[in-house]
Amino acid sequence: MSTWLITGTSTGFGRALAEAVLERGDDAVVTARDVSTVEDLAKAYPEKALALALDVTDQTQIERVVREAEARFGGVDVLVNNAGYGYRGAVEEADDEDVRRLFATNFFGPVTLIQKVLPGMRERRRGAIVNVSSIGARITLPGSAHYSASKAALEGMSGSLRREVEPLGITVMAVEPGNFRTDFAGRSLTGAKTVIADYEPTVGPRRKGTDQSHGTQPGDPKKLAQALITVLESGRAPQLLVLGSDAVQNFEGVLESQRADLDAWRSVGTSTDL
Template sequence: MPTWLITGCSTGLGRHLAEAVLARGWNAIVTARNPATVQDIVARHPDSALAVALDVTDRTQVADAVRQAEARFGGVDVLVNNAGHGYRTAVEEADEAEVDELFATNFFGPVALIKASLPGMRARRHGAIVNVSSIAARRTSAGSGYYSATKCALEGLSDGLRKEVGPLGIKVIVVEPGAFRTDFAGRSLQQASTVIADYADTAGRRRKENDRSHGTQRGDPTRAAQVIIKAVEGEAPFRLLLGSDAVHEVRSAIEVERAELDAWEATSLTTDFPA
């Protein structure tokens, strides 16, 4: 049976995915910064679930999580990089230390887990890496520039990675969720303390105190978990959109990009050396 290592299982999509994997009788390394928050999951599946403390910015804990997976279940078959958090602020307002931490969590943490898991996957010539991104990588709103940047970086890395490990039997999937009914807009969304009045009508409108979306999102994380499992087990696109809002927003973004490409094509072509 496959073994899944899932980051960020205390709440939200990670928790729903861990429960769905275990319900199928598979093994799961259920991780959280505080493993006490996932002990209820392990209690229901004592033979197939293992709770592990994991702060993805801690390289020692990253290596230890993979080692525990290998010792208990023989290795990691599916790595799901789900842990992360949001950050809303105008670009000018951002705190440098907070941006560094954001990249450490949303980008460099997944990179560390990928590098720790790949030796075993390569040896077995089998595996899957699921990197949870966001539609923000395809359409960035005011106030989300830094968060979107982390997801763009993760998607660019994933695109190169899939071409490197695909011939070795390892699948790479980027998941692009829209808004889901989790606690992302509450507990997982951070913002800068600096407020510049000139951005009140752009980035300011999306500050946490002005966000009324929590609890009303259309996306169902239970259904999302089942779709991710289906993609890992069978045929899957490189970018897996989740949610009607994701499909609408990405399609609109593609149409705008196509129109701009067409409008500027003749100018772009003038930069080649003459034939």
Template sequence: MKKVWLITGTSTGFGCALAKELISQGYPVAITARHLDQIAGLVEDHDQAVALTLDVTKKDQVRNAVDQVLDQFGRIDVLVNNAGYGYFGAVEESDEEAVRKLFETNFWGLSDLTRNVLPTMRKQRRGHIVNVSSIGGLTAFPAFGYYHATKFAVEGLSQSLAKEVKPLGIHVTLVEPGAFRTDWSGRSAVDRTQVISDYLETAGKRLKASHANSGKQAGSPELAAKAIIKAVESENSPIHLLLGKDAVKNERIQLESVKEDLENWEDVSTHVDYGNEDFWK
């Protein structure tokens, strides 16, 4: 029996590619987007696929979407929290109202949908929650500080959740892509509203390069979709699924950086307990 999938943010990018791949493989799937007209065509002539309106920042729509999926299929086996977008700008340049909206979608929307699906998965004693994070949830670059903050939050929540639900037969996987040919740095991105010249050589350069590379990224969303399905169907599903050679490379660099700090500062780090006062004399 094929798993029932619920996916958010399927109008473009990873969500759209994953929806198409699942439908082509005959999975029962509920696809969602804020604007139903953008995804309705994906489910035409497919009895096992349904398209739903869902803005993950609206609690009533979250509850209704979960109820509709259960009414249609009777269960939810896989939840893919994919809805999200990028925000570009140095930390000091960033608009607080825009950043709070970013958190509402990238973090709180994911959290709310997860909490609404968990009672069903607990009752089933099985399920898989796939949270689309980013290599930007493991390491950081200039110009993306607040976007990174949302993804680091997703990482922490997901890793804690994984430990809580593992005894209940529920798995959690973090998908951590590098640069893929999606709209993330194109029309879906939100940019800073002010420019501070002191950051032109750091955040400014990174922002310009990211926009220039939009549509030219090496990563294929279609192949990423296949990788996500393989991870979910695996008997040994990973908690971390990095996608893309650049993601793997950047995570290795990050791990080496942490290892270097651990080794260089171990003496200081391990002499801060009561009884270690003589070390500081």
């Protein structure tokens, strides 16, 4: 039996994962900015679930959640940094305050949570940290530059952290989902207030107001939850897990393109040594 701390459990991936781990008998700390959206889980599993309010940009709340999780269940075995949201707009259009808020949620919040759970994991010499990224970090679509950057930062940090804590019995895995049937393209998507006409051919079709993907995504969040559990239980969790047939296909396309660029410019790349 494990204790999970999952952020962003009101809907989507977080909700599906919380339900899956509770159904299998694990303990779960379920969190959301509005705690009323997750209290039903605590009522359904009064001995196994702890519902707490958490805004991942609030360090005081993070410290309280980790403290209460450890007091109730003795420690956190699996941290899942799932809370986050999307942002659409051209790089030039983005408001500085919007971008800082995006990174505070998608990157700095997860980093702070990791820092707060690691002392307990190090003491017990076991644990797992799962950072939910996006295939957007790989395919870098127009209009998603800042969102892609926030997830790329999360992945870069995850890779280094994995090497730091692996000798201590702790595993770290980043997850790149594709398009899943969640609220990401609905309530969880925001957009730049400024609109520059020159970017309509590239960014226009992907603006929040013109996005047509909500409710049509191919991925099943419940299957993603089961996949995460299966991979973690295997004891062979990869550094990066790509989930969704669309994500796998897109990932392969990026790899092929990058390989072609590397080969085409290999002579230039190797010509710069002393």
